[in-house]
Amino acid sequence: xxxxxxxxxxxxxxxxxxxxxxxxxxxxxxxxxxxxxxxxxxxxxxxxxxxxxxxxxxxxxxxxxxxxxxxxxxxxxxxxxxxxxxxxxxxxxxxxxxxxxxxxxxxxxxxxxxxxxx
Numbered sequence: 001x002x003x004x005x006x007x008x009x010x011x012x013x014x015x016x017x018x019x020x021x022x023x024x025x026x027x028x029x030x031x032x033x034x035x036x037x038x039x040x041x042x043x044x045x046x047x048x049x050x051x052x053x054x055x056x057x058x059x060x061x062x063x064x065x066x067x068x069x070x071x072x073x074x075x076x077x078x079x080x081x082x083x084x085x086x087x088x089x090x091x092x093x094x095x096x097x098x099x100x101x102x103x104x105x106x107x108x109x110x111x112x113x114x115x116x117x118x
Contacts, residue, residue: 001031008040022047025101035105043067043093051089056105058082065097 008026016025022044029038035056043065059081066075069091074080082088084105 001034004029011040013042016041020047020049023049037103039101041097041099041101043097043099045094045096047096048092049089051087053085053087054082054103055084056103057084058088059102059104061100063098063100065093065095067091067093067097067099 006028008028011026011028013024013026016023016039019025019041024042024044025039026042027039029036031037040063047067060074060078061080062074062076062078064076066073068074069089
């Protein structure tokens, strides 16, 4: 992977069809070889989405606003890791939110690594 530097204010918000209506995203990175994707997700006030699961780990960092999931509220500054194949949701955002979302397919890691925990 090469070094990447983006000015996120220069990126366009685009409708994101992986989410329910009212979600727009700025795509930051997709690297299938590393099994990594990253977006900035913007949820409009009143947004909601049903429960679902993924085949990869999903990570959220709430930049602005808040969202609710499974009866808990995740506000600005919250870091959340959702393990792969874990049902999560339903989701809602009463006032809107901006979230950094990462998807990581950890199985893409090199299993032949010589790294040790000595």
